[in-house]
Amino acid sequence: MTPDLIVVTVTYSPGPHLDRFLASLSHATERPTTIVMADNGSTDGVPEEALERYPNARLLHTGANLGYGSAVNRAVRKYLAAEDSFEGDAPAADPEFFIVANPDVVWGPGSIDVLLEAAERWPRAGSLGPLIRDPDGSIYPSARHQPSLVRGGMHAVVGPVWKSNPWTAAYRQDRLEPSERPVGWLSGSCLLLRRQAFDAIAGFDERYFMYMEDVDLGDRLAGAGWQNVYVPSAEVLHDKGHSTGRDPARNLAAHHTSTYTFLADRHPRWWQAPLRWTIRSALAARAGLVVGNSRRKIAKRKGRADDE
Template structure:
């Protein structure tokens, strides 16, 4: 009987359309004996259980909607002790041939690596931003306040500069859309902070991994496609607000000093304005 060393965890929330091609892409990605778990945040809706069973994956219904990080944490806790690497992925990802094997090989070659991210492409072949620096206070303020009114400002440019550089490197954080984590590092930190219901749990994890001495490695030799067929598109206005709420939570926790409260207030005000602007645009309203 084989002893699995790699696991794959994906989270479904009525994600039938995306789940089928994701699971179909798993065999060619590598890690022949990988354990595959579908954590379902919306059990009883759709056909996630049937799809998971058809592809030989374990179906794990959640007791409630635990959010992305909470569902991943629940799934990881139930994995066999032998598992050393866990690929955490959105269901709207199609894994490229050999991509998982490349990530595992790169991570196994360097014990300092706590997480790895592949090159992520959009469905049209363009590069999806998946490896960035954790923004400094100055960059965070400039990006939060000016991105919508002056997209080419130097702070946003600095934050986005890695998007056009598909070269192997260490990053501040890697996109949780497709992320391989060393289980020991993940467990040491208690997994994702599940107070982030959705969004920024990956930024927070990368930041905490870095603080704990682990590396976040971007490995573009492994490639996946982000199809964008994700259930959050059903309620874009609500998701915009959740995104900005999570960003505000991260800022408050990264810079907790009482002396920095004016700076936090400026960033949070900028995030609130951006949320309102993006929500109105999403509804077709004037800004």
């Protein structure tokens, strides 16, 4: 019997998104799957309901809101191991590949099988990612270069006010037609991961609570001799409604914190301390501006709603 392909999703009161994720999964692959919901403290009862509706679902309570990468790592440690050492209800699993995806993803027909086929063509691919569409049908720039100081810095500084600037276009590879190719990093909202590569870099870096954990993963995979391969012949839709919209100001602040962690790690030497101080100051200033702007917008919308 073919062993199950493990699909890990991190839940945190996912609402109706989770059912669309689970229902569409059957169209994504012909292989048997086991879905592991690594739950970071849901209070809406939706993951528990999914257990009743989907026999191939498993629920792993992480014990707290650990963040994305930490929850994935825990699921992998429990549900992906040598077949003679599974814990508890862990099924017989394919040790070579597994999927990590947000619960607000809707799977395109055959999308997982297309990723698995591409993995055969790219034996050094540690991660493979599909073309991701936004709810309006537009293509999300999910395959990007690594954020160098110049390219990433200019994207961060002028991107919010000059959308078509050349640094953002280069960083996001906006001017390239979708094609199967190695890239710097892939969106963590949907990834096929090779277990050997994931183990070689000890999985996600758990210092990242949210944001940049996928950039870091792609960078460390490349540093260990693996590739991150974009596979646009596989398609998914990402609704982006799971957790990022609940507290935009908090999420913006977390994004800047994670960005500093990533950049400081890449410039760790003592003589680079002035650069780290400059990065920290610049990110703090930018975070103050964008977080303040976000909070003003929320207050304005709330005020209009109260007036109606």
